[in-house]
Amino acid sequence: MSKETHAVGDIKSPAGPGRPRAFDEAEALEKALCVFWHKGYETASVDDLTKAMGLSRSSFYGTFGNKQALFHKALRHYSRRGLKNLRDVADAGGNDPVGAIMEALANPQGGRDGCMLINCLTELAPHDDEVAALGRQHLESIDEIIARALEPSDPGQVLDKARAYASLAIGTLALRKAGVPDEQISQTLKQARLVISP
Amino acid sequence: MSKETHAVGDIKSPAGPGRPRAFDEAEALEKALCVFWHKGYETASVDDLTKAMGLSRSSFYGTFGNKQALFHKALRHYSRRGLKNLRDVADAGGNDPVGAIMEALANPQGGRDGCMLINCLTELAPHDDEVAALGRQHLESIDEIIARALEPSDPGQVLDKARAYASLAIGTLALRKAGVPDEQISQTLKQARLVISP
DNA sequence: CTAATATTGGACCGATTGGTCCAATAATAT
DNA sequence: ATATTATTGGACCAATCGGTCCAATATTAG
Numbered sequence: 001m002s003k004e005t006h007a008v009g010d011i012k013s014p015a016g017p018g019r020p021r022a023f024d025e026a027e028a029l030e031k032a033l034c035v036f037w038h039k040g041y042e043t044a045s046v047d048d049l050t051k052a053m054g055l056s057r058s059s060f061y062g063t064f065g066n067k068q069a070l071f072h073k074a075l076r077h078y079s080r081r082g083l084k085n086l087r088d089v090a091d092a093g094g095n096d097p098v099g100a101i102m103e104a105l106a107n108p109q110g111g112r113d114g115c116m117l118i119n120c121l122t123e124l125a126p127h128d129d130e131v132a133a134l135g136r137q138h139l140e141s142i143d144e145i146i147a148r149a150l151e152p153s154d155p156g157q158v159l160d161k162a163r164a165y166a167s168l169a170i171g172t173l174a175l176r177k178a179g180v181p182d183e184q185i186s187q188t189l190k191q192a193r194l195v196i197s198p
Numbered sequence: 199m200s201k202e203t204h205a206v207g208d209i210k211s212p213a214g215p216g217r218p219r220a221f222d223e224a225e226a227l228e229k230a231l232c233v234f235w236h237k238g239y240e241t242a243s244v245d246d247l248t249k250a251m252g253l254s255r256s257s258f259y260g261t262f263g264n265k266q267a268l269f270h271k272a273l274r275h276y277s278r279r280g281l282k283n284l285r286d287v288a289d290a291g292g293n294d295p296v297g298a299i300m301e302a303l304a305n306p307q308g309g310r311d312g313c314m315l316i317n318c319l320t321e322l323a324p325h326d327d328e329v330a331a332l333g334r335q336h337l338e339s340i341d342e343i344i345a346r347a348l349e350p351s352d353p354g355q356v357l358d359k360a361r362a363y364a365s366l367a368i369g370t371l372a373l374r375k376a377g378v379p380d381e382q383i384s385q386t387l388k389q390a391r392l393v394i395s396p
Numbered sequence: 397c398t399a400a401t402a403t404t405g406g407a408c409c410g411a412t413t414g415g416t417c418c419a420a421t422a423a424t425a426t
Numbered sequence: 427a428t429a430t431t432a433t434t435g436g437a438c439c440a441a442t443c444g445g446t447c448c449a450a451t452a453t454t455a456g
Contacts, residue, residue: 017455019402040321042240046444056404057445063402067444112324118372122320123238125375126310135376157389163382164390168362171369174316177323178333184361191355192362215425217432244414254434255415265414 025063028053032064033074037116040123041071072130078116079138082108086142090149097149098165102189105142105169106176114173142166168192223261226251230262231272235314238321239269270328276314277336280306284340288347295347296363300387303340303367304374312371340364366390 031053035044046067050060064070086104093100108115117138125132146162154161172185229251233242244265248258262268284302291298306313315336323330344360352359370383 017400017453019400019453022403022453038324040240042238045442047442056406058405058447059403061445114320119320121372121375122312122317125377126236132375132377135372136378139373139376139378160386160389163386164366167369167373167386168366169369170372171365171367174319174333174368175337175365177319177330178337179323179330180334180337188358188361188365191358215423215430217423217430219431220423220433243412245412254436256417256435257433259415260432 023053023055023059028055028063029070029074029077032070033078033116036071036074037078037110037119038113041120042123072134075117075120075131075134079134082115082117083138083141083145086145090145093149098146099190101146101149102165102169103186105166106172106185106189107182108173112176112179114177115170118170118173139166221251221253221257226253226261227268227272227275230268231276231314234269234272235276235308235317236311239318240321270332273315273318273329273332277332280313280315281336281339281343284343288343291347296344297388299344299347300363300367301384303364304370304383304387305380306371310374310377312375313368316368316371337364 032049035048035052039048044067046057046060049067049070050057053060055063060070064073086101089100089104090097105115110116113119117135120131121135125135143159143162143166146165147158150158150162150165169189172189175185176182230247233246233250237246242265244255244258247265247268248255251258253261258268262271284299287298287302288295303313308314311317315333318329319333323333341357341360341364344363345356348356348360348363367387370387373383374380
């Protein structure tokens, strides 16, 4: 169905002569990411995006295809980066890696905007299979990261426990959206330790 | 700023003669609620709403004012009904009221659409103070309900514990959105018991 | 030089958005 | 009968939506 064969995620992969790109595609993607993060998918208009990315409408469509393709690309990028960051947090998490992971999950860089992936999951997953699939995969990865951090000090049921910890952290994002102060969220999170009943 | 003084939430409160309402306002509100629940606020168009409610555009605006006012009214109604239901669940929750509450929270009637209030919180709270305030109030009420169910078997820190339980249950809504099977969610939820560290 | 590509900016498109207005009609009260 | 209100359905509005297209220009490779 696609018009030509391209490199994954790219609309055009020029080879021959011609004027080179004047803007950095990665930077532009990052700017778009911020807009989607802050406003959500539907509410972010193409005008919003092009202005934030510093692109003309022509360059926008020529480079990224359309709004939805750009969005999916941005979301995949966000997921990849977020998981990498989470693994780093786990590795550097001292004597309480699980606590560190949960803090990172509950305090995304977006501040009150929360976690972009959870936002988009809420907005689009029931009507967009690709987003739902990416969301499932992202959440699974989070479970694995927590499980790995949990394993040394606890032999069994690490995956079930990890899932519960992940849900707990993700649940607090709703509180942040509602404007509950950071202190309370942090306190609730720090005090909660899970016990898995057999 | 309002043109006249009206009963709370009503645009018109007729008293004198005239043709009576042919439709049930509560029923219409319920239909609108379902549309907002399923599609979200922005994506639900006035056409979607009027069709679902069985109203002409004129009756729609004449009765509910505008889309946003209708939405706020529906959301308040949803919150009220949900909290009442939750209290009933807690009362009828046998030997494990907290488990029953969490099941109810994690399995809202909307199925994969999840909890309307959490959805709307995610979509609108950062840009709509009224929604944020309603969300905060709703979440606080949930905390209180869980705390009350927790109290008999546990003296201290019931509120902190309740907050963690609530976040845990709410977090699983994201899993449901992503398409994680009910069984896994239910299992994760049942196995998780919380311990609050001092 | 030429050919090829990028960039810009704006015109333009059809569709949809939330919302208003109106004329005709129907049902109620006094 | 008259006044009042509800209801309908569609015309209509300005604004915005995502997306296409084009002409002009700039920058590269050969």
